[in-house]
Amino acid sequence: MYEKVDSSLDFVPRELEVLSFWKDNNIFEKSVEIRENAPIFSFFDGPPTANGMPHAGHVLTRAIKDLIPRYRTMKGYHVPRKAGWDTHGLPVELEVEKRLGLDGKEQIEEFGIEEFIHECKESVWKYKTEWEEMSERVGFWADMENPYITYENDYIESVWWS
Numbered sequence: 001m002y003e004k005v006d007s008s009l010d011f012v013p014r015e016l017e018v019l020s021f022w023k024d025n026n027i028f029e030k031s032v033e034i035r036e037n038a039p040i041f042s043f044f045d046g047p048p049t050a051n052g053m054p055h056a057g058h059v060l061t062r063a064i065k066d067l068i069p070r071y072r073t074m075k076g077y078h079v080p081r082k083a084g085w086d087t088h089g090l091p092v093e094l095e096v097e098k099r100l101g102l103d104g105k106e107q108i109e110e111f112g113i114e115e116f117i118h119e120c121k122e123s124v125w126k127y128k129t130e131w132e133e134m135s136e137r138v139g140f141w142a143d144m145e146n147p148y149i150t151y152e153n154d155y156i157e158s159v160w161w162s
Helices: 011-024 027-033 056-074 090-100 105-111 113-123 128-137 153-161
Strands: 081-085 143-149
Touching (some): 011 027, 090 113
């Protein structure tokens, strides 16, 4: 009645084959383009901070965040998925303070506020490649080529006017 399942199947090569097919054939892009005139379901990735290595919790989060947009796409919606990067805030500042051996406002001012801001902006991209590779490997579909970046003026101003 059923074909016997080959228990010796190695799933990793099969997984890589599927991911490669998706990438080589622009399946994500096509899934968005084919529904351009359909009702829109908006999805904005709650952005990770790329100044830390992704871990198992991030893999879980990526998988869960991918479920809703895929479901809505299958239900016929146009679901643009804009990726983002959280590039400011206390975690970034604390990481840079620690790396530079600074402790608190006075030492940051002595170091130079503009230079400190520059260091913060540089630090947020430290693990960007690892984040992109992890996202691709778990099959997370998002527009990583045109992300929103929270330290850019366009993003900051959009929050002001919303």
